[in-house]
Amino acid sequence: MPIYNAPLADMKFILNDVFKAEQFWQSNEKLAHVDAATAEAILEEMAKFAQNVTHPLNRTGDEEGARYENGEVFTPAGFKDAFRQYAEGGWIGLGADEEWGGQGMPKMLTVLSDEMLFATNPSFMLYPLLSVGAGMALSSYASQEQKETYLPKIYSGEWSGTMCLTEPHAGTDLGIIKTKAERNEDGTYNITGTKIFITGGDNDLAENIIHLVLAKTPDAPAGSRGISLFIVPKYLVNEDGSLGDRNHVGPGSIEHKMGIKASATCVMNFDGAKGYLVGKENEGLAAMFVMMNYERLSMGIQGLGASEFAYQNAAQYATDRLQGRSAAGVQSPNKPADSILVHGDVRRMLLNVRANNEASRAFAVYVGQQLDITKFSTDAAAVKKANDRVALLTPIAKAYLTDTAFQATLDAQMVFGGHGYIREWGMEQCIRDLRIAQIYEGTNGVQSQDLIGRKTIKCGGAFIAEYITEIRDFANDLDTDLNFIKDATLDAATEIEAITQFIIEQAAENVEFPNSAAVDYLHAVGLLSFSYMFAKIAAAAKDKSGDFYQNKLALAQYFVERILPDIDARIAKIKAGSDLIMGFSEDYFTNQA
Numbered sequence: 001m002p003i004y005n006a007p008l009a010d011m012k013f014i015l016n017d018v019f020k021a022e023q024f025w026q027s028n029e030k031l032a033h034v035d036a037a038t039a040e041a042i043l044e045e046m047a048k049f050a051q052n053v054t055h056p057l058n059r060t061g062d063e064e065g066a067r068y069e070n071g072e073v074f075t076p077a078g079f080k081d082a083f084r085q086y087a088e089g090g091w092i093g094l095g096a097d098e099e100w101g102g103q104g105m106p107k108m109l110t111v112l113s114d115e116m117l118f119a120t121n122p123s124f125m126l127y128p129l130l131s132v133g134a135g136m137a138l139s140s141y142a143s144q145e146q147k148e149t150y151l152p153k154i155y156s157g158e159w160s161g162t163m164c165l166t167e168p169h170a171g172t173d174l175g176i177i178k179t180k181a182e183r184n185e186d187g188t189y190n191i192t193g194t195k196i197f198i199t200g201g202d203n204d205l206a207e208n209i210i211h212l213v214l215a216k217t218p219d220a221p222a223g224s225r226g227i228s229l230f231i232v233p234k235y236l237v238n239e240d241g242s243l244g245d246r247n248h249v250g251p252g253s254i255e256h257k258m259g260i261k262a263s264a265t266c267v268m269n270f271d272g273a274k275g276y277l278v279g280k281e282n283e284g285l286a287a288m289f290v291m292m293n294y295e296r297l298s299m300g301i302q303g304l305g306a307s308e309f310a311y312q313n314a315a316q317y318a319t320d321r322l323q324g325r326s327a328a329g330v331q332s333p334n335k336p337a338d339s340i341l342v343h344g345d346v347r348r349m350l351l352n353v354r355a356n357n358e359a360s361r362a363f364a365v366y367v368g369q370q371l372d373i374t375k376f377s378t379d380a381a382a383v384k385k386a387n388d389r390v391a392l393l394t395p396i397a398k399a400y401l402t403d404t405a406f407q408a409t410l411d412a413q414m415v416f417g418g419h420g421y422i423r424e425w426g427m428e429q430c431i432r433d434l435r436i437a438q439i440y441e442g443t444n445g446v447q448s449q450d451l452i453g454r455k456t457i458k459c460g461g462a463f464i465a466e467y468i469t470e471i472r473d474f475a476n477d478l479d480t481d482l483n484f485i486k487d488a489t490l491d492a493a494t495e496i497e498a499i500t501q502f503i504i505e506q507a508a509e510n511v512e513f514p515n516s517a518a519v520d521y522l523h524a525v526g527l528l529s530f531s532y533m534f535a536k537i538a539a540a541a542k543d544k545s546g547d548f549y550q551n552k553l554a555l556a557q558y559f560v561e562r563i564l565p566d567i568d569a570r571i572a573k574i575k576a577g578s579d580l581i582m583g584f585s586e587d588y589f590t591n592q593a
Contacts, residue, residue, distance in 0.1 A: 001259065001424075001426075002058075002309070002313050002425065002426030003312055003313055003316060004050070004051060004055050004119055004120050004309055004312060004415060005017050005051070006046070006047030006050060006051060006116050006119075007308060007310065007361075008043055008044065009041075009372060009548065010096070010357075010358065010361065011043055011112045011115075011361070012040060012043070013540070013541075013548075013552075014112075014361055014362050014537075015036070015039060015108065015109070015112070016363050016538055017035055017353070017540040017541070017544075018362060018365075018536050019108065019365055019369060019536075019539045020367070021036065021038075021039065021106075021108055021109075022034075022035050022036040024108075024372075025106060028376050028377065030104075030376040031055075031104075031372070031376055031409055032103060032363065033104065034109070035059070035324050039109050039296060040107060041313070042045040042094070042105070042113065042263055043109075043113065043116075044110060045089075045115040046091070046117075047114075047116060049085070049086070049091075050116035050117055050120040050121075051088065051120065052118065053082050053085060053086075053147070054082060054117055054121035054124050055120035055121060056077045056078075056125065057076070057079060057082060057121055057262075057475035058079065058120060058121045058123075058124075058426075058429070059081060059429065060076060060077065060518065061075075061076040061078070061121065061123055061124065061261070061262030062123070062259075062261050062262060062429050062433075064077060064262070064452045065261035065262055065360065065362075066167065066254055066261065066262055066264035066265075067205075067254075068251065068253055068254045068264075068435055070349075071201050071250055071251065072202065072204070072251075073201070073202035073204065073251055073264045073266065074203075074204050075127075075203055075204055075205060075262065075264065076262045079124060079127075079205065079262065080204060080205055082124060083124075083127060083128070083157065083205040083206075084157070084436040085156075086128060086157065087128075087156060087157020088157070090103060090111070091586050092128045092131055092132060092143055092154070092155050092156070093135075093155030093156070094109075094110055094113060094156050095107060095109075095110040095132070096132070096135060096139075096155045097139065098137075098153075099424055100139070100151035100155055100318040101145065101151070101153050101155045101156055101340070102155050102165070103470060105371045106368070106376075107368035107369070107371040107372050107375075108368040108369050108372055109368075110368070111297070111364045111365055111368045112361075112364075112365070113303055114129075114301045114305075114586055115301050115304050115305045115361070115364070116119075116227060116303045116305070117305070117560060118301055118304070118305025118306065119305035119306065119309040119491075120305075120309070120466055121262075122260055122263075122302055122305065122306070122433050122434075123260045123261065123262035124262065124263075125302075126199050126200060126260065126263045127160060127200045127203065127205055127263070128157070128160075129161070129197075129298055130160070130161055130162050130199050130200050130295075130532070131154050131155075131157075131159075131160045131161040131164060131200075131206075132161075132162065132250040132294070133163060133292075133294050133295050134154060134161025134162065134210060134212050134291060135150075135151055135154045135155060135297075136164065136290055136291055136294050137163060137212055137229075137278070137287050137288060137290045137291040138150055138151060138154075138212075138231075138286065138545045139151060140276050140279065140290045140416060141229070141279040141286075141287035141290070141417075142231075143277070144280075145347035146231065146276065146278065149237060149241065150231065150232040150237075152210070153241075154210060155513070157206060157439070157494050158206060158207055158208070159201060159203075159206050159207065159208040159209065159210055160203065160205060160206040160208075160209050160210070160417055161201055161209070161210045161212065162199065162201055162209060162210070162211045162212065163198075163209075163212055163288070163290075163291055163292070163295070164195040164198050164201070164212060164214065164268060165177075165195070165209050165214050166192060166195060166196050166197045166198075167179065167193065167195055167196060168194065168196055171442075172442065172446055172504035174214060174224055174227060174270045174285065174326075174384070175224040175225075175226075175227070176223075177193075177214060177215070177216060177221070177225035177227065177265045178193055178216075179191065179193025179195065179213065179214065179215040179216065179270065180190065180192045180215060180217075180218070181216065181217050181228060181230060181275060181277075182192060182217070183214035183217065184220060186278060187277075187425050187550040188274050188275065189215075189217075189230060189248075189274070189275045189276070190272045190273070190274065190275070191213055191215055191232050191270045191273045191274075191275040192267070192270055192272050193215065193270050193272060194252070194267065194269055194270070195267070195268045195270070196255075196268075197440070197441075198254070198265065198266045198267070198268045199212075199263060199264070199266075199267055200263065200264055200266075201251055201262050201264065201265075201266030201268045202234075202250065202251040202264060202266050202268075202433055206439060207235075207243065208233055208234055208237075208243055209233070209234040210231060210232075210233050210234075211232040211233070211234070211249065211268070212229060212231060212232075212278070212288065212291065213229070213231075213232045213270065213275060214228070214229060214230075214288060214500070215228060215230055215275070215284075215473040216225050216228065216284070217282075217333060220281070220282055220333045221282060222429045224285050226282050226283060227278070227282065227284045227285045227288075228277060228278075228281045228282055228283070228284040229278040229279065229282075229283075229284030229285075230275035230276060230277055230278060231275060231276040231278060231283075232247065232249055232270065232273050232276075234245055234246070234247060234249060234250075234276070235247060235553070236274060239529075240347055240390075241464075247270040247273045247274055248268065248270070248272050248273040248274070248463045249268065249270050249271070249273040250268070251264075251267060251268055251269075252266075252267040252268070252269045253266070253267045253268040254266050255267070257436070258432050258435060258436070259429070259431075259432030259433040259434070259435055259436055260274055260433050260436055261496055265317060270394065270453050270586065272412070286524055287549050289513065292391075292442070293299040294400035295392050296395070296397065296441050296442065296443045297364070297368075297371075297398065297476065299392060299398050299401075299402055299440070300360070300363075300364060300397040300398050300400075300401030300402060300437075300472075301364055301401075301436045301443050302402070302405075302434065302437045303401045303402035303403075303405030303434060303437050304357065304360040304361060304364060304401060304405060304406070305339040305361070305408070306405055306409055306430055306433065306434040306437075307353060307356055307357050307404075307405040307408040307412075308357050309426075309430055309431050310408060310409040310412035310413070310427065311350065311353040311354055311357055311408070311410065311412055313375060313425065313426060313427065313535060314349075314350060314353065314397065314411075314412035314413075314416065315350055315415075315416040315425075316421070317343060317415060317425070318337055318339065318340050318341045318346055318350060318415050321340045322335055322336060322337040322338065322339055322340075323337055323338075323339075323340050324337055324338065324340070324342075324343070325337060325338050326338050326342035326343075326591070327342075339365065340415070340530075341557065346415055347411070348410075349415055350352060350409040351562070352407075352408065352411050352562075352563065353408040353409075353411055353412050355530075355559045355577075356404045356405065356407075356408045356550075357408070357559060358533075358534075358537065358555060359529075359534055359537075359559065360401050360404065360405065360530075361531045362533035362537060362573065363397065363401065363529055363530065363533050364397065364401070366533065367393050367394070367397050367533075370386045370389045370390045370393070371390060372384075373386035374386045374390060378559055380500075385466070388462075388463050388466060389463075389465060389466070389467065390466060391455055391465075392451070392463040392464060393453040394456050395448065395455065395522065396447075396451065396522060396525060396529060397444070398441065398444070398521060399444035399447035399448060399451075399522055399526075400439070400448050400523060400525075400526030400529070402434070402438045402444060402525070403436070403444055403523070403526075405434060406431075406437075406438060408436055409431050409434055410431065410438075412430075413428070413429065413430075413431060414550070421511070423574070429459070442557060444522075445518070445519060447522065447532060448518035448519045448521065448522040449518045449524050451513070451518065451521065451525070452514045452517065452521050452522070452535070453514055453518075453563075454590050456500060456503065456504070456521075457503065457504055457507050457514060459574055460504065461500045461504055463590050464497075464500050464525070465497070465500075467583060468493045470533045471493050471494055471528070471535075472490060473490045474532070474535060474536070475490050475493070475532075475535055476490070478535065478538075478539060479542070481542065482535070482538050482539065482542060484556075484557055484560055485531070485534055485535045485538045485556050485557070485560055486535065488531055488560045488564055489531045489532060489534075489535045492495075492527065492528045492531050492564065492567055493528060495524075495528075495567060495568075495571060496524060496528050496567075499521070499524065499571050499575075500521075502522060502574070502575065503517060503574065504589060505534070506522060506577070508586050510571060510577075510578060512576060512578045513578045515578070515579070516577070516578035516581045517573075517574040520570040520571075520573045521570070522573055522576045523566075523570050523571040524567050524571055527563070527564055527566060527570070528567070530559065530564075531559070531564055532558070532559070532562075534556040535554075535556075535557050537552050537556055538552065538553055540552075541553055
């Protein structure tokens with residue numbers, strides 16, 4: 001049976017020591033209701049829920065899966081009761097505005113509570129996650145009446161939410177969607193079309209489902225400029241807030257997937273369903289991006305959760321598994337063999353995973369802090385700076401954290417040897433469930449193109465330059481006893497600065513260059529970001545006594561010596577250019593002769 005123990009000590013260290021969260025919260029009147037004790041109590045309660053409620057349902061949910069019967073979708077046994085407990089505990093609205101029944105907690109805190117759910121049951125987590133995302137889009141763009149109608153019910157868990165973007169022919173290129181929205185005399189719209197890959201598109205967890213649907217009116221401009229956003233409830237809502245007739249929307253089927261099998265991924269058919277415009281016509285994509293950007297950070301946290309789960313199980317297995325003897329001599333003379341922890345390669349894999357987890361957790365909290373500034377700060381300059389930072393780091397949070405997490409889970413599986421391939425140990429499900437995080441909410445290749453194109457080349461490197469300045473300022477202030485991470489971080493910053501300028505220059509001469517360099521550039525910036533996080537971790541740990549803190553410093557040094565050097569390989573690949581990649585003819589890829 002797989003194990004999971006919430007890494008509360010590490011979480012509290014990141015919040016309290018690395019980011020001094022209480023000081024940050026108390027300096028803002030909108031967050032002054034949050035202190036370290038409150039945050040720790042919330043994390044401890046979520047740890048209990050994750051360990052005792054969602055974790056036991058993970059394997060059974062995978063085995064049973066969501067099922068489609070007679071036009072309705074049903075979740076696996078135990079999910080409905082778990083969702084009820086989750087909703088009654090106020091978890092759906094943990095970070096939502098108090099005006100709508102939320103608790104107004106900062107993103108710095110909710111990324112950590114989300115990690116625990118993703119670690120223990122990613123399929124379950126996706127249901128409330130989409131509700132929270134829908135609530136954020138409505139909170140930003142809906143009318144006051146719409147907010148009053150939908151938000152309290154969504155955050156209470158009585159209703160759930162979805163995001164309906166993708167169509168069979170239109171994934172990344174949303175400008176070519178075909179779903180139609182025809183205006184009625186009463187101001188409502190009839191929505192007709194088919195959406196695919198809709199997470200939680202139908203389920204038995206909530207009494208109503210609020211679909212946020214992208215569609216085009218008959219006279220809409222071509223491309224993404226003609227997209228509008230509509231609320232399409234599963235059941236129409238009467239003026240008094242009660243549920244009315246069934247709307248003309250429903251699932252046509254559910255997908256049979258590699259992983260996250262307990263999450264219902266639906267084909268949704270809209271047959272003249274009644275919809276309500278959110279905001280203005282032709283301005284729907286901006287509202288949906290509020291939801292999409294939230295989900296993209298969440299996918300990074302999904303990666304972190306899976307990697308933490310994988311590490312704990314692999315480390316426990318390595319401790320218990322007796323196989324061979326240490327090259328330095330017998331370590332356990334009273335046993336038939338030493339544990340596999342005596343082998344350097346096993347330690348290499350475990351340390352790779354552990355380093356990924358610690359840096360990823362710090363990075364997620366850092367991005368969460370930037371989001372908190374954009375939401376709660378009254379300093380216009382600080383808000384602009386934080387918005388720019390979020391724009392730069394969102395694709396990294398999504399793509400780099402899931403790419404490194406997937407490799408980490410593979411390393412953890414390898415620690416098990418043949419047992420890692422066997423279902424009962426939980427590793428093969430962990431890998432299957434995680435793989436989708438690199439694909440949905442914009443594939444990691446698309447995220448890389450966003451980073452190198454819109455977030456770097458388009459602004460002449462301004463976003464990354466500001467980020468590098470912050471990193472340099474922090475590193476330069478480190479004490480000399482941290483020169484190992486100080487020098488490494490400063491060198492990495494210089495390398496990223498130089499390769500960014502190279503990319504901007506090459507892009508001006510060759511329009512195909514950025515696409516070929518995008519993934520390597522994202523990983524290079526990701527490595528710099530992790531070095532920055534380890535610099536923060538080392539600074540927080542250096543003056544504290546005890547193995548817990550000394551191990552933070554040792555892991556930071558491991559990162560510098562064994563992981564950060566990959567930045568040179570990424571830069572070499574970028575410099576190789578695009579000519580060879582684009583030089584192959586299209587026939588080459590299908591011609592087997």
